[in-house]
Amino acid sequence: MEQKNKLYVGNLPFAVRDEDLANMFAEFGEISEAKVITDKFSGRSKGFGFVTFASEEDAAKAVEAMNAKEVEGRPLTVNVARPMAPRE
Template sequence: MNLYVSNLMSSLRDEDLFDIFSAFGRVESCKVIVDRYTGVSRGFGFVEMPERQEALDAIRELEGRDIEGRQISVSEAKPRVDRDRGDRRY
């Protein structure tokens, strides 16, 4: 199950997400999304947990929890929709 995690502190890294979510079960991958130009966290990320029940437990326990001074939001990720970028040339 792919989870969407938001309202993250900019100092939080992939390894930190792994540590937080692995308390609830097996974690396949974690990725904090960063700005491609500055390398600074955009405040959200994704966690992949193969066992649905473990992912649901993580959502239930972590939704609204204070992590490094911010209340994070955790939910099931929606499928990615490719946006039409048109025929822009830069």
Template sequence: MGSKIYVGGLPYSTTEQQLSDLFAAHGSVASARIITDKFTGQSRGFGFVEMSSDSEAQAAIAALNGTQLGGRTLTVNEARPQEPRSGGGGRGGFGGGRH
């Protein structure tokens, strides 16, 4: 297990400082990042927190998963490695146009 945690269901107004403060009650926070839309800069409602150790990460997951923040239920679990993206543009393999 890694010490990187996925946090979903965040209120769109949550700041990175608030996210860090939330997890600091469960150990030492190495970093906290909220993912934003690259065009608008608006929060996408999820982020990642990195704890200093695996045991702190496990404690934070156990304590915070399913809890409420700003009226929304948090999903807190181990972050999985990002899937490599293909350069195909998201279309199916069979042309995508009208026939």
């Protein structure tokens, strides 16, 4: 089942942290989680993350407004997150 309130956010500037990500999307509605994915060994950002909204409507507004928006000169990729394919 697809979770339409969880968004993938790609091409993030590497300095962006969880709190920064939440602040970027806060104007679109209540956020239940914002997570920047980091390398487990170095702790450095991998340049993408996920934002989970309380409602699908707020998530849809965020996709509409934030996809391709430039942040620190980088155009963001924002879309509904897809579940990871099971590993073989």
